[in-house]
Amino acid sequence: MKVKLLGAAQEVGRSGILLTLDDGSRILLDYGVSLEGEEPQFPLPVKPKEISFVSLSHAHLDHSGALPLLYVSASPPLVTTPLTLSLSDLLIRDFLKLSKYYVPYEYSEVKGMMENAVLKGFNESYEFGGVTVSLVDAGHIPGSAMISIDTGSYTVVYTGDYALHDTCLLRMGDKSALSKADLVVTESTYAEFDHPPRDWVEREFIATVTEVIEGGGTVLIPAFAVGRAQEILCVLAKYNFPYKVYVDGMAKAANDLILEDSHLLRDPGLFEKAVGMATKVRDWNDRKKAVEEASVIVSPAGMLQGGPSEYYMEKIMEKEKNAVIFVSFAIPETPARQVLETGVFASPTKKGMVKARVEWFDFSAHCGKSELIETVKISKSNAKFLLVHGEAEAERAMKNYVEEQGREALMPALGEEVEIEI
Incomplete structure (x- = not known):
C-alpha cells in the first residue's frame, strides 16, 4: 500500500492522510485546517472524484475543517460517528461565519458533506468493496474515534487524536484495535513529555x-x-x-x-x-x-x-x-x-x-510520552508505525521509542508518498 501525507507531516494541524490500497482504492483519513497564523492553512489538494471514501476521526477543525472542499465537485461517502458529524457541522459553520479571509468553499459544500455521511457508532462496520472500516473510541473528545481499516490481508489503524487516560468527561481510548494493527498511523503531539497526573x-x-x-x-x-x-x-x-x-x-x-x-x-x-x-x-x-x-x-x-x-x-x-x-x-x-x-x-x-x-493547567486530551510508548508495546511485534501530527522533534522522539521496541517507524515529509510492504 501507499501512504501520502497531505498535512500533519512533522507539524500539528491540517491533518490529511491518503491511503492507496493494492486494489487501487483510495481512502482519505481526515482533512483539516491549521489555524496557526493570520490565515488558515489548508492541506495539500486531492482529487475528490478519485477518493473511494473519507473517514473523519473527530470534529476539531484541524481534522475536519477542509472536508467541504471534497464536495465542490464530488460526493464521496464520509464515514464518521453521529456526534462527530453534528459537532463538525457546528464548528465548520462557525469557521465560515467568523472568517475574515477567503475560505474556498461555502455553506452548500457543508450541506453536501452532511448529506454524504455514513454514520456508524463505535465498533460498527462499514463495508466498501473488500474493505471493512470500524470506528473505535479514541477518548479524545466526545464522539472521537480511531479508524480501523481491514483489507482482508492486513489492518491499518489511524489513531487520530487519542488518549489512554481517563478524564472527568471521557473514558480512556479503546486499546483493542491498536494491538491488532499491522500499520499504526499515530499522532505524536506530546511524544517528548508526560502530562501530570x-x-x-x-x-x-x-x-x-x-x-x-x-x-x-x-x-x-x-x-x-x-x-x-x-x-x-x-x-x-x-x-x-x-x-x-x-x-x-x-x-x-x-x-x-x-x-x-x-x-x-x-x-x-x-x-x-x-x-x-x-x-x-x-x-x-x-x-x-x-x-x-x-x-x-x-x-x-x-x-x-x-x-x-x-x-x-x-x-x-x-x-x-x-x-x-x-x-x-x-x-x-x-x-x-x-x-x-x-x-x-x-x-x-x-x-x-x-x-x-x-x-x-495541563488538561490535555492527547496521549503523553508514556501512553505513546504503551501503544508501541501493545502492538504486534512486526507492526509498522507511520508518525503524524507532531512537530519534527516530537516525531523523532516517537521514532526512537518505536525502534527501541524493535518496530519500524516512518516519518514522511509533507507531500511525500511512501510505499509500505505489510
Missing part, C-alpha cells in the same frame, strides 16, 4: 479558582468549545464548586449536542449536573453582569482569538484580583500564547499588559 491538576485548578473567587475576582477560562469546555465544567461539578459559573459562546450549542449522546461519556450524570449548574450567557447584559461579579466564565475561543472570550479578556485584564486561566495548549502566534510568553494581550480593539493573574 489528572487528579493533581484538577485539585490545583480548583484551589486556584477558589482563591481568586474568594478574593472577589472574576476568573476567565478561555476554552475550546468542543471537548475542553465540557471537561472544565465537569471538573467544577465533580468538586461541587459552590460559586457562580457562566458558560458562553459556541460551548452552549456543543453542550446541547453532547447531551443528546451523553451515553458516550464516562459519567453522563456528572455531565448533566455540570451543564445544569452553569448559567448560559444569553446576551450582552449577561456578559456585563458576569464580568462585574465574582464568578467563573467558561468561554470560547480558547486562544482568545475571536469569540466572547476576547470581550471578557478586555474587561478583566486590568484588575489584579481577576485571573485568566488557560486550560489548553497555546497555539503559536495566537493572543493566548502572547499572554503566556509576554504578559501582553492584543485584540483588534485593545492592547496592553495583563495585570490579572495568569495561569496555565
Whole structure:
C-alpha cells in the first residue's frame, strides 16, 4: 500500500492522510485546517472524484475543517460517528461565519458533506468493496474515534487524536484495535513529555479558582468549545464548586449536542449536573453582569482569538484580583500564547499588559510520552508505525521509542508518498 501525507507531516494541524490500497482504492483519513497564523492553512489538494471514501476521526477543525472542499465537485461517502458529524457541522459553520479571509468553499459544500455521511457508532462496520472500516473510541473528545481499516490481508489503524487516560468527561481510548494493527498511523503531539497526573491538576485548578473567587475576582477560562469546555465544567461539578459559573459562546450549542449522546461519556450524570449548574450567557447584559461579579466564565475561543472570550479578556485584564486561566495548549502566534510568553494581550480593539493573574493547567486530551510508548508495546511485534501530527522533534522522539521496541517507524515529509510492504 501507499501512504501520502497531505498535512500533519512533522507539524500539528491540517491533518490529511491518503491511503492507496493494492486494489487501487483510495481512502482519505481526515482533512483539516491549521489555524496557526493570520490565515488558515489548508492541506495539500486531492482529487475528490478519485477518493473511494473519507473517514473523519473527530470534529476539531484541524481534522475536519477542509472536508467541504471534497464536495465542490464530488460526493464521496464520509464515514464518521453521529456526534462527530453534528459537532463538525457546528464548528465548520462557525469557521465560515467568523472568517475574515477567503475560505474556498461555502455553506452548500457543508450541506453536501452532511448529506454524504455514513454514520456508524463505535465498533460498527462499514463495508466498501473488500474493505471493512470500524470506528473505535479514541477518548479524545466526545464522539472521537480511531479508524480501523481491514483489507482482508492486513489492518491499518489511524489513531487520530487519542488518549489512554481517563478524564472527568471521557473514558480512556479503546486499546483493542491498536494491538491488532499491522500499520499504526499515530499522532505524536506530546511524544517528548508526560502530562501530570489528572487528579493533581484538577485539585490545583480548583484551589486556584477558589482563591481568586474568594478574593472577589472574576476568573476567565478561555476554552475550546468542543471537548475542553465540557471537561472544565465537569471538573467544577465533580468538586461541587459552590460559586457562580457562566458558560458562553459556541460551548452552549456543543453542550446541547453532547447531551443528546451523553451515553458516550464516562459519567453522563456528572455531565448533566455540570451543564445544569452553569448559567448560559444569553446576551450582552449577561456578559456585563458576569464580568462585574465574582464568578467563573467558561468561554470560547480558547486562544482568545475571536469569540466572547476576547470581550471578557478586555474587561478583566486590568484588575489584579481577576485571573485568566488557560486550560489548553497555546497555539503559536495566537493572543493566548502572547499572554503566556509576554504578559501582553492584543485584540483588534485593545492592547496592553495583563495585570490579572495568569495561569496555565495541563488538561490535555492527547496521549503523553508514556501512553505513546504503551501503544508501541501493545502492538504486534512486526507492526509498522507511520508518525503524524507532531512537530519534527516530537516525531523523532516517537521514532526512537518505536525502534527501541524493535518496530519500524516512518516519518514522511509533507507531500511525500511512501510505499509500505505489510
